[in-house]
Amino acid sequence: MVTLAEVAQHAGVSASTVSYVLSGKRSISVGTRQRVEQSIQQLGYHPNAGARALASNRSSIIALMVPLRTDMYVPVMMEIAIAVTTSARAHGYDVLLLTGEEGPDAVRRVTGSGLADAMILMDVELDDERLPLLRGTDQPSVLIGLPADTSGLTCVDLDFGATGALCAEHLAMFGHRDIAVIGEAPAVYERHTGFAERTLDGLRSRARELGLRVLHRPCEGGFDAMSLTLARVFDERPGTTGFVVQNESAVEPLLALLRRQGRAVPEDVSVIAICPDQVAVQASVRLTSAAIPAQEMGRSAVERLIAKLTGSGKDEVVLIAPELTVRASTGPAPTAS
Amino acid sequence: MVTLAEVAQHAGVSASTVSYVLSGKRSISVGTRQRVEQSIQQLGYHPNAGARALASNRSSIIALMVPLRTDMYVPVMMEIAIAVTTSARAHGYDVLLLTGEEGPDAVRRVTGSGLADAMILMDVELDDERLPLLRGTDQPSVLIGLPADTSGLTCVDLDFGATGALCAEHLAMFGHRDIAVIGEAPAVYERHTGFAERTLDGLRSRARELGLRVLHRPCEGGFDAMSLTLARVFDERPGTTGFVVQNESAVEPLLALLRRQGRAVPEDVSVIAICPDQVAVQASVRLTSAAIPAQEMGRSAVERLIAKLTGSGKDEVVLIAPELTVRASTGPAPTAS
């Protein structure tokens, strides 16, 4: 392992000079800089991360806590994780992956050990146990998701309320009157993850203004669950012509069931999915969808975090405006016959 | 920040004693141990990761390099990543997430800086640029995937050859004679990722023994691509009654297209998917599938790595035996009419 001292010796300067060349914290003459850089190249020097962390009290690592559950939104989570990693690297940070498994202890461990300089938490619950810890430390953090009380916290999330409203507007515009919301699994609501409720609230209140009737049904993913749910929907509201689906893994089953029942999409029934664009275009029908901008959420979270680490950057809640892309699964409501 | 020295003072012992209590590398009397542990509790002490890494020359971090592309197998990758993280934690290691973006440089950086003690690489290509670096360092590593030359490397992967063979056997047993393989996107083959070819080879050679005719077609995911591919399949081999699908994002489109064409699954056509079980049960038909054991792959990779880190553990190739679960998408071939 090549050390700073060896580089210094090779370049004929002192260790501190090499350090300053690396960090740029003091001015260095052009000649010296070049000699040092050349030595670094020739010797293949890489600064030792541990020594650096010890001496500077910064690790250049961001911790990312992902949900352990793989029961929902897996592609979204993965995309966010990758976006976070890529953005972090662009700012000179590496990413430490933590699962929710350890819970609050992970926060304590990472904060206490100086393993990471900052953290990003995903899958935040309304009243998350980790929040008091975050408020009680001076380690910067950003949440992806929105807890009930955001005071003293920085949060990034899709504006799910506006997303719901947008879905209602789109269906109303096409003349639909009775719409059904196929929600997340009941467990998601019980867990109080917030986003599902926010979607529903936004959708409901806009629907009210527009004179739509809304039926909401939580739904586990999969064919069988969707089958039951759909039967109950048409049983209760036979005139339902619009669907908003929030649970990705219910989308394909829904489409299959509708086809099987002879209901054509979008002629007889319109379907909007709330999902990443990639999912929407790969479905068996090109889906009109409200996008979940995973990339942007990841990138934005990292940027807030960097801002906090560099001193600027205050606590704030960033809600990303939703975008609805019209594809082949929505159209005018069938005229009542 | 509480330091070791403070703990030592509080407990009335020397710093080294506290260190030995923590590491267990020397025997400590019961009384001393208890006093130290109590002090650690009371003061809320967490060892500083940087100092530890510097002094011991080990970081207790495993680097995990995931593919940057999100064009394939996303749920599998995520599941592996989570399994790796969970297993690593169980062994006292944290996981540093790297994307393939940096390529070989990431290997150099991590190895050179001592950031991680070992690495796990996913999405390995047949002739991966990173392999020479791994062979040239004494940092332990494990690949998830199989390159062309495995000498001096430890690899963990599903036995895709056997998986292909298993699919052929299952369809043959049901009396199918003409089968089609819907493969990964052409880009995957061009990239030489190996697993797709291995599946095909295994399937082909077993099919030959069993007297099956095999038509292989790569396929981008999505509805449109699948539509074209399917048309060509039936054009060329109208008597095709069995499908093996390796591209997850082609599964639903295939099912939808078959339905639309009035071909019933499994009465007229049988479909086997090569995918994680979770995907198979959430599809619009409960799919007979050859499982991709993501969890096991992740766990197994970590175990080999830990073995290498602790001295035991030699280079080896671990191929996980495939398992085929029969569900509702395969059945006897229709009797020729």
Next chain:
DNA sequence: ATAGGCTGTCGAAGCGCTTCGACTCCGTCG
């Protein structure tokens, strides 16, 4: 009784880096 071997503890020497203060040259300004 005494040498030898355990067990439990301590002190000190780093690990490789950052950073602070100090120092030496210059060029510049009054």
Next chain:
DNA sequence: CGACGGAGTCGAAGCGCTTCGACAGCCTAT
């Protein structure tokens, strides 16, 4: 023309931990 200040460099003091050798005390075998 001397004092001053900035640019460029160096030396040394840690950062908090691990680990090695040393040593004191005790038990056992001779």
